Every structure is written in C-alpha cells, then in structure tokens.
Amino acid sequence: MRIDIMTLFPSVCEAYLSESIIGRARKDGLVEIKCHDIRDFSKDKHRHVDDYTYGGGAGMIMQPGPIADCFKAICEETNTRPYCIYMSPQGKVFNQETAVRLSKMDNIALLCGHYEGVDERIIEEIVDEEISVGDFVLTGGELPALMVADAVTRLLPGVLSGEECFTEESHFSGLLEYPQYTRPPVFNGKSVPEVLLSGHAANIANWRRREALKRTLIRRPDMLKKADLSRDDLKIIGEICAEIHESDA
Structure with missing residues (x-):
C-alpha cells in the first residue's frame, strides 16, 4: 500500500x-x-x-x-x-x-x-x-x-506480529478491550486477576470477554447497539447490570 x-x-x-x-x-x-x-x-x-x-x-x-x-x-x-x-x-x-x-x-x-x-x-x-x-x-x-x-x-499484513494484535483491541470488534496486565504479579498491593495466572485458556477467554463487555457497558454503552453480540453476551450483560444495580443500592 x-x-x-x-x-x-x-x-x-x-x-x-x-x-x-x-x-x-x-x-x-x-x-x-x-x-x-x-x-x-x-x-x-x-x-x-x-x-x-x-x-x-x-x-x-x-x-x-x-x-x-x-x-x-x-x-x-x-x-x-x-x-x-x-x-x-x-x-x-x-x-x-x-x-x-x-x-x-x-x-x-x-x-x-x-x-x-x-x-x-x-x-x-x-x-x-x-x-x-x-x-x-x-x-x-x-x-x-x-x-x-x-x-x-498497523492493519496491513506483516506490520504487527499477528492479526490478534489488532483484532482484540478496542473498537475493532465493536467492544472496548479488556484490561491488560504484566509483571510484577503484585504492584502496590494490587494483584493480577488470578484467572490470568491459571494458564486455563478457556477461562481466560471467558474472563476477557466478560471484562470487555463490562468495560464497554460502563464507558461506551452506545457501542453495544452496533456490536455483534451472542446470546451468551446478552446474558453476561444482564448479569453485569444486576451487579451494578445491586452495588448502587
């Protein structure tokens, strides 16, 4: 190009x-x-x-x-x-x-x-x-x-190390990106979420999806109107809304 x-x-x-x-x-x-x-x-x-x-x-x-x-x-x-x-x-x-x-x-x-x-x-x-x-x-x-x-x-082939470098980022999939962490595992008394240290790929993927949905719901709810959401996503959003409502009560 x-x-x-x-x-x-x-x-x-x-x-x-x-x-x-x-x-x-x-x-x-x-x-x-x-x-x-x-x-x-x-x-x-x-x-x-x-x-x-x-x-x-x-x-x-x-x-x-x-x-x-x-x-x-x-x-x-x-x-x-x-x-x-x-x-x-x-x-x-x-x-x-x-x-x-x-x-x-x-x-x-x-x-x-x-x-x-x-x-x-x-x-x-x-x-x-x-x-x-x-x-x-x-x-x-x-x-x-x-x-x-x-x-x-950065979207052109070969510019980034792999397609996942941008397909999982904020806005590409219609959602904001999930939180990211690196070393050390504990910083100023705050620990990396345990699931990310588990090595369990499916659990990590589920956690990331939930966090992406939660972050988008809280920060950019307008984006959810155009996002490609599954039934599981809608269920998760319902659970998150209930949690938010409960914490505000």
Missing part, C-alpha cells in the same frame, strides 16, 4: 512516520509513505500558498493551484489516481471501521489543510472523502493525517 501526504510541514510528518512500528514497516517495504511539500508547487517566488478570503473574514485560505499541482504530481508518479481524503473538522468522524476500509485500498492521499482551510474548488475537484478525528478544531491537518496513516498502516 502507498500513502501520500500533502502538507505544508513534511518534516513534522516524517519525524513521526520514521519511528517505531510505522518506521520499521516503511523500512521493510510493507508500506510506502511519502510526504509532499505543497509549497514546492507554489508559483510565487516566496513560496506563498495562501491568500485572503473573498467576501472578507478572518484568516487565510490555502489556494487551489499548488494543491492541484501537488496532487497531479502524485498521480503522475504513481501512474494512478489515489483516493483523496481531506482532513477536515467538517468530515465524518474517523473510526476503526473506516481504518479497515482504507487499509484495503492500494493508494490513498491525505490532504492537510491549514490556516482557515482550503479553497472549496479544490475540494470539489480532487477530494473523494472528508474525514475528521473529532469534534474540535486544530491548527492544521497534519496530526489528523498522521493518526489516519498510523491506524491504517
């Missing part, structure tokens, strides 16, 4: 994408990620890529020309048209389902806005989808683009 990031700050993106799991995946050829400086496509001698808004208003808007030329260069380099995503607070909120969908594509291009955003005409011309990482506004699209690139890359 290839991911292209169109940005005013390629060094910021490269710094993150060159480290840890994503950096190793790039070195091993499991994913190709390229960061493109939109300023390189400015026809202004000072490399300006923004201007005042028509109609007045605060802030500057990124011009369509440099972005269009940057995207054109990517298309020519890849000999295809990448699926283009504009990182925008007006987009659909990013989630694990979207990450899985994007991970199945061959090439995506992430457009990072800045200032007050980008000229609407470039959105109409090249953007296939707008994505937000939450109901808040940042100074630029670089952090959201890195979040998307990270979430997508």
